[in-house]
Amino acid sequence: MAKQLGRDQQGITLRGSAEIVAEFFSYGINSILYQRGIYPPETFTRVQKYGLTLLVTTDPELKNYLNNVVEQMKEWLYKCIVQRLVVVISSIENNEVLERWQFDIECDKTVKDESAPREKSQKAIQDEIRSVIRQITATVTFLPLLETACAFDLLIYTDKDLAVPEKWEESGPQFIANSEEVRLRSFTTTIHKVNSMVAYKKDSFP
Numbered sequence: 001m002a003k004q005l006g007r008d009q010q011g012i013t014l015r016g017s018a019e020i021v022a023e024f025f026s027y028g029i030n031s032i033l034y035q036r037g038i039y040p041p042e043t044f045t046r047v048q049k050y051g052l053t054l055l056v057t058t059d060p061e062l063k064n065y066l067n068n069v070v071e072q073m074k075e076w077l078y079k080c081i082v083q084r085l086v087v088v089i090s091s092i093e094n095n096e097v098l099e100r101w102q103f104d105i106e107c108d109k110t111v112k113d114e115s116a117p118r119e120k121s122q123k124a125i126q127d128e129i130r131s132v133i134r135q136i137t138a139t140v141t142f143l144p145l146l147e148t149a150c151a152f153d154l155l156i157y158t159d160k161d162l163a164v165p166e167k168w169e170e171s172g173p174q175f176i177a178n179s180e181e182v183r184l185r186s187f188t189t190t191i192h193k194v195n196s197m198v199a200y201k202k203d204s205f206p
Helices: 014-035 060-078 122-141
Strands: 044-049 052-057 082-091 097-107 150-158 179-188 192-201
Touching: 014 044, 014 052, 014 060, 014 082, 014 097, 014 122, 014 150, 014 192, 052 060, 052 122, 060 082, 060 150, 122 179, 122 192
Parallel strands: none
Antiparallel strands: 044 052, 082 097, 082 150, 097 192, 179 192
């Protein structure tokens, strides 16, 4: 007799996996922007997600921008053609890149729409995502203080043959000179795996 899976055990499909990962990016980017003070704290509101209290923006323009990014990411994740998302934080004054939050995405390209769902519970995936978000929150303990007004940029790397929509401008990798790197935890849905790291500019003084 076929084994019946409970609601939490229904398995992970390609579309479901793409939605889980895109949603993680939405909360992850919001967390970075809040933790690093890119937008005023009063423009964020608290929500419950992954068993944590997270902060998400209430700024209409930023909300709209991030929603567009997440919808596009969902499509690219579903098609397994996105390889990396990078949040770049730079000084408004001189455009110097101060931090680079890099999320590398691996996708099992053998999975198709009609493939049997992968057996991994939503809870197990959410536990892994919770660990990544907690680490993002904890980075404020070791990242240098951003003492200048900063802006952020999103870079998305896709398979080379992909035509990038017009609203996505192609830009360089925006690396940091003289940087330190810290690897964060990864999580996997069994279809997509996300590896995270942050690079930051070393203090000029010992």
